[in-house]
Amino acid sequence: xxxxxxxxxxxxxxxxxxxxxxxxxxxxxxxxxxxxxxxxxxxxxxxxxxxxxxxxxxxxxxxxxxxxxxxxxxxxxxxxxxxxxxxxxxxxxxxxxxxxxxxxxxxxxxxxxxxxxxx
Numbered sequence: 001x002x003x004x005x006x007x008x009x010x011x012x013x014x015x016x017x018x019x020x021x022x023x024x025x026x027x028x029x030x031x032x033x034x035x036x037x038x039x040x041x042x043x044x045x046x047x048x049x050x051x052x053x054x055x056x057x058x059x060x061x062x063x064x065x066x067x068x069x070x071x072x073x074x075x076x077x078x079x080x081x082x083x084x085x086x087x088x089x090x091x092x093x094x095x096x097x098x099x100x101x102x103x104x105x106x107x108x109x110x111x112x113x114x115x116x117x118x119x
Contacts, residue, residue, distance in 0.1 A: 039095075040065070040110035041094050041095030041096060041110075044094075044106065045093050045096055048096065048098075049104070049105045049106060050096075050107075051102045051105040051106065051107045053065055057101075057103055058102065058105075058113070061102070061113035062113055063107065063112070064112055064113070065107075065108050065110065065111050066108075067079060067081070067110060067111060067112030072112075072114055074114055074116070075112055075116075079116050079118070080111060081097075081099065081108060081109050081110065081112065081113075081116075082109035082110070083118060083119055084116050084118070085117045085118065086100040086102075086117065087099055087107065087109070088104075089109070092106075092109075095108060095109045095110075096108055096109070097109070101115040
């Protein structure tokens with residue numbers, strides 16, 4: 001009987017440990033930083049409404065075409081539009097895509113603004 005109790009206890013210890021470790025491991029995998037953009041595009045797609053640095057919503061959100069050049073205290077290394085949840089890369093082309101925070105104006109994947117939120 002001692003052997004059955006030991007096996008049962010071992011099983012429950014392992015189950016509780018797994019119940020704690022697995023969600024933590026999955027959460028850390030999900031938060032892995034997205035790869036930085038390979039290169040900053042230089043030619044915006046034709047006919048798309050572009051966010052222009054220093055004008056309109058881009059000015060209010062302190063948008064910059066190159067996140068590395070941001071002087072905003074909120075900016076952290078590795079943050080850019082390419083790994084922001086508001087960057088609609090599925091609708092994008094050539095390193096540009098519409099941004100929800102910019103009123104669906106197109107921004108570069110290398111850009112950054114103070115509304116940045118990690119995916």
